Amino acid sequence: MKALVYTAPETLDYRDAPDPDPRDDHHLIRIDSVGICGSDMHAYLGHDDRRPAPLILGHEGAGTIVSGPLDGRRVTINPLVTDPQSAASLSGRENLDPGRQIISMPPREGAFAQYVAMPERNLVTVPEGFSLEKAALAEPLAVSWHAARLGLERLHPADERRAHVIGGGAIGVAAALALKAMGVGAVTLAEPNATRAAYLSDACGIAIDNAPATGIPLIIDAVGIAPTRKAASALVAPGGVIAHIGLGDADGGLDIRRITLQEITFLGTYTYTAQDFRDTCAAMFDGRLGPLDWAETRSLAEGARAFDDIRKGRVRAPKIILKP
């Protein structure tokens, strides 16, 4: 098959790679659409030692099963492969399974390719009439759905359901959409890039606010670097919650004195549970997450160019979907 292979820092090569082997309980899926994630960019820049070259990146895929009894079924892929019998999975927190694997990280190749192989439990059927391009957004939407759910669960019952999202990449946009789908009326989003901010405001109807007033019960930090954590620490209301998704800097930025004196909850959130992924798909399919028309589509063969464009800030849309 053809694949976009990460061969060295800042180098992606569109070339032949071995077909995946759909052994055991795995199904072969022909990829129709696959999104580029910030973590792919991080690996591409050589900053993720969990993803050494050569490797096929990409974990936001949707496509069609082309093997076995489910042949022809259109699916979107939960890329997190976990042991259903682990204690974490049995408690409904598959994402905390210490043996968790994700496609695009060894030993599993990613979805920037014509095919991947996945267990059936990782596949969600896409209904007729719902495009696979939009279905490929399930994974980033699920990341944000999970963070929004945990953040709202941690709010005190007396706290106003009001939130601010830091960062207008796909995760931030998805967080704003998930919060709205969960009934949070007042959601603002901060995005310093003026072109991106204008696009989100005009095309997605997201309320941009780069200088909100303090005292916000729920902050979702969808960037995860010291300056965004500093902003989150200052903006969150006493007794409030900061849900932290990003994997930027490992430390710094948090005002721990304020967090302590004002009893703020700082909550790390990573990926999603299997139920969150299914719930996100249901919300996506029935329209609760909006028209999902904020991705740009390009050819996988020209994936290297897309990475370069994202890196140089030349992409207005918060997501690029590649088509093998």
Place this chain on the structure above:
Amino acid sequence: MKALVYTAPETLDYRDAPDPDPRDDHHLIRIDSVGICGSDMHAYLGHDDRRPAPLILGHEGAGTIVSGPLDGRRVTINPLVTDPQSAASLSGRENLDPGRQIISMPPREGAFAQYVAMPERNLVTVPEGFSLEKAALAEPLAVSWHAARLGLERLHPADERRAHVIGGGAIGVAAALALKAMGVGAVTLAEPNATRAAYLSDACGIAIDNAPATGIPLIIDAVGIAPTRKAASALVAPGGVIAHIGLGDADGGLDIRRITLQEITFLGTYTYTAQDFRDTCAAMFDGRLGPLDWAETRSLAEGARAFDDIRKGRVRAPKIILKP
């Protein structure tokens, strides 16, 4: 009256001070016993700009009402004075009232004195036969009770009820006792000072462990400096909770990448709600918090010497109670 007045960094003067004025809904209380807190030490060293000299420090007091219709009632004092009609108080979180005051911080003088004046709602009656020296431990016990309660509430239902406390000062000891009172069977405590550790183990029956295995669902950081946060970040189990009480360094130590990837909750906790204070007193009075025989008693007139001894690490007991 006589009071131990903080007059300049590292200087405490036992001298005459104006009697408090029990106006409005306040009662005059003759202090029998008052504990020295780490925050008093912090102020004494000149490190707390919320407590400028000259000031009477001390907020862990118990004594006897000597005015009005409650004359003669033995009470322990909740030092946090809040507006019962604030939104925070109405939601049961008096400690988040933005107008909160605490005795020992302007505009309120503290309890290192013969008398203080307090509203009746801040007073808990001490039963016959329960000493006022032990009753003066209510405040630090309540701080830890609150942190233990919040920490346990934030654990996932599937998580083992097992905890580790960092720091063997009064707050750490009280956290270990509160956790046990709340039914947590396995509680360990880390205390690097060997003399203190031996005392806690031998006299208080606390399981000391300065090198516990990782994977602990609940960590209570009762120190609050970068090295203890670093330890907490490493020790806590995936999906677990760090309850952070201390007000040492404002930042540093947290492994935010691990907190994110392992979905750890970092929870700031400050003082207690009014209900937590009452619940702590009830647990103290009925013996659930143990014999409470781990404080050392000295004269308030010699308070300056006690501060100096604590500072120089010469005190084996986790608490000194001063007697006016």
